[in-house]
Amino acid sequence: MNPNELPQNIQDAAHALTDAILSDPQAKAYQSAVAVFDGDPEAVALEKRFMDLYADLIARQQKGEILSQQDLSPFYTLRSEYYAHPLVVARNEALNAFKPILADAGEQISVQLGLDFTELAKIE
Amino acid sequence: MEVLPILNLPTTHQQLDQTAAHLGDLLREHPLYQTYMQAIKDLEKDPQVHDLSVQTQIKHNALNGGKGNPELTAELERLNLELEALPAVQNYRAAEKGARDLLSAVNVLLSESLKVDFAANAKRGCSCGG
Numbered sequence: 484m485n486p487n488e489l490p491q492n493i494q495d496a497a498h499a500l501t502d503a504i505l506s507d508p509q510a511k512a513y514q515s516a517v518a519v520f521d522g523d524p525e526a527v528a529l530e531k532r533f534m535d536l537y538a539d540l541i542a543r544q545q546k547g548e549i550l551s552q553q554d555l556s557p558f559y560t561l562r563s564e565y566y567a568h569p570l571v572v573a574r575n576e577a578l579n580a581f582k583p584i585l586a587d588a589g590e591q592i593s594v595q596l597g598l599d600f601t602e603l604a605k606i607e
Numbered sequence: 608m609e610v611l612p613i614l615n616l617p618t619t620h621q622q623l624d625q626t627a628a629h630l631g632d633l634l635r636e637h638p639l640y641q642t643y644m645q646a647i648k649d650l651e652k653d654p655q656v657h658d659l660s661v662q663t664q665i666k667h668n669a670l671n672g673g674k675g676n677p678e679l680t681a682e683l684e685r686l687n688l689e690l691e692a693l694p695a696v697q698n699y700r701a702a703e704k705g706a707r708d709l710l711s712a713v714n715v716l717l718s719e720s721l722k723v724d725f726a727a728n729a730k731r732g733c734s735c736g737g
Binding site for chain 1: 620622623624626627628629630631632633634635637640644706707708709710711712713714715716717718719720721722723724725726727728729730731
């Protein structure tokens with residue numbers, strides 16, 4: 484279902500929830516870390532290279548190919564570089580501090596539903 | 608008599624809890640969600656589903672004791688297919704898909720504004736990335 488097809492009252496409630504979440508200082512810190520990251524072309528390019536390489540290796544593995552050390556070595560090097568990048572570190576730290584707010588919100592939705600929203604709402 | 612202390616929750620957290628609960632309320636009332644809840648109830652009280660589930664569990668337990676038994680594996684596969692073909696199970700699968708469509712659309716909406724996959728990162732104790 485396209486989110487635009489949701490009933491208006493649900494769309495409004497979802498927007499009210501994101502407004503409430505975004506008023507939290509941890510949420511603001513995360514949004515700020517994302518903005519700093521997105522504003523750095525070198526960091527964005529590094530992330531793209533890392534994600535592209537990862538996607539390529541996964542696709543090859545899923546086709547039955549057995550990846551060699553020669554295939555994996557550049558991946559591990561790039562992964563280390565990626566996770567050590569200061570803006571990636573800052574964004575991940577901000578996200579970790581932000582997660583409890585998300586968990587609180589998810590829990591409140593789940594209580595009303597009587598089941599785990601985070602499980603059923605996963606983007607496949 | 609013991610009196611509970613009044614919790615002094617920050618306003619933003621109270622507001623957050625209320626808005627999240629309100630969204631949950633609206634989702635619970637949505638026809639797709641109601642259909643899903645009804646399908647779960649129907650599944651739970653269907654005698655054929657119950658019988659086949661019990662048989663499947665028995666075979667499954669037996670298979671764990673004798674891994675690689677082709678007869679048991681084939682029997683378990685047959686029972687699973689029979690179970691999946693039951694109208695109550697098919698109805699449940701369709702209703703579950705409807706509920707997933709509804710909730711994942713809400714998740715997309717939340718995630719776009721928050722710049723993070725909400726459902727993936729709202730799990731308690733989750734250490735998954737953004």
